[in-house]
Amino acid sequence: MSLATGLNNVGVIAQAADKSTDTVAFQIMYTTTPVPGLTYEVPSLPATGKIEAFNKTVSLTYPKGNVFIDASGRITDSPIAFTVCDPPSDLPDSYHYLVSQVIKISVSQGVYLQQPGQLTLSFNENVSSSVSNQLAIWYSPDNVWNDNDNYILGGRTDASKKTVTAPFQFSGNSEGYYAVFLADRVFADFSDQSEAAWAYSSVMPMWAKGLAEPLPFNRGDYKFGAGDDINRLEFTTILVKGLGLPLENVPSVFRDVYGAPKFIDNAYFGTDYSLQAGGLLYDQEHTPAQYVATALRYGIIAGYPDGTFQPQKSLTRQEAAVILARAANLKLINDGDKAKSSLQKIFTDAEDIQPWAAPSILAAYRAKLIAGLPGEDKTIRFAPNETLTRAQAITMIYRLLEKQKKI
DSSP states (O other), X not given: OOOOSEEEEEEEEEEOTTSOEXXXXXXXXXXXXXXXXXXXXXXXXXXTSEEEETTTTEEEEOOTTOOEEOTTSOEXXXXXXXXXXXXXXXXXXTTEEEOSOEEEEEOOTTOEESSOEEEEEEOOTTSOGGGGGGEEEEEESSSOOSSSOOEEEXXXXXXXXXXXXXXXXXXXSSEEEEEEXXXXXXXXXXXXXXXXXXXXXXXXXXXXXXXXXXXXTTOSSSOOOTTSBOBHXXXXXXXXXXXXXXXXXXXXXXXXXXXSGGGTOHHHHOTTOXXXXXXXXXXXXXXXXXXXXXXXXXXXXXXXXXXXXXXXXXXXXXXXXXXXXXXXXXOOOSOHXXXXXXXXXXXXXXXXXXXXXXXHHHHHHHTTSOOOEEOGGGOEEOOTTSBOBHHHHHHHHHHHHHHTTOO
């Protein structure tokens, strides 16, 4: 028999050998909303590439034919269990709000997906669509959300389906907890009088999804630091993290990039910026050296002839355009002079653009990833040698990620 949503009256009739009967009546409450304590388990990883649980409020997808491997890379197997947990008593802070159920996903210790997948969680249908891009999936190893061992997976929101989908990989622990949080906060440098106010709609979702954060860390003026220059390390990190590129597990590629940002620039990132301090971008498993090595592997960035990366160096606008064009895999004109000639029709200061940067600037401009700055008499200039602010940089990367449907 099929059950209807809500209270169901069920009767069971038993007939004895003498054909006498007895009837037992009872009620079954059927709800499509998962309740804490409910568990769904599959005995092994399905080859279909998809597991759905709790009336499709949780979905794990991955490449078909995927397998589990252990830490040494050997194929193994494990049951997968999904459990609805009680809501936490404490939230991460005063500007993150839980808008979904907490789901525990359990496998055997030390098990990973050979090819990472995606996790989709449903969130509260009453959340306004106007803040849907400020939603993100969080991971916690222990269902304690107000400490510093959590990690923001981010994700892309489908406002119509009320879901968030984020890249997923098992942590190597036997279990992990996942939930959707809404981030909402007022930063003082996005007021109407601020020069960075225009970037608010781009910076907020990037912050909410753990791709950018107020710097230096633990600043006390309630500002984001949007008007400060961005350095090569942060720009590279945001790109690699936003694109979801698998990190290179190497200690260092350049002699001036280390495992902890505090050894690179205390003034920029904040004293003792780390997992223990509560930073979003770097922790014990996601270090500056890994992000830079990954960007190098994918051809996004390059170092200098002396073997350095110069992570503290501020980016110029033309340097950023080159990195952005590489990350977006844009098609470039091979002739720098021809590209510069086209740029002269757009920007009043095109003569200041270096030939090596002209093809990338033109491609990024045409792809609407980068824009000019207001000049005199309603003209547009590019200002190739000006340093790039964090507001400008985060907006450029936001446009790229939105174009690629990663945010």
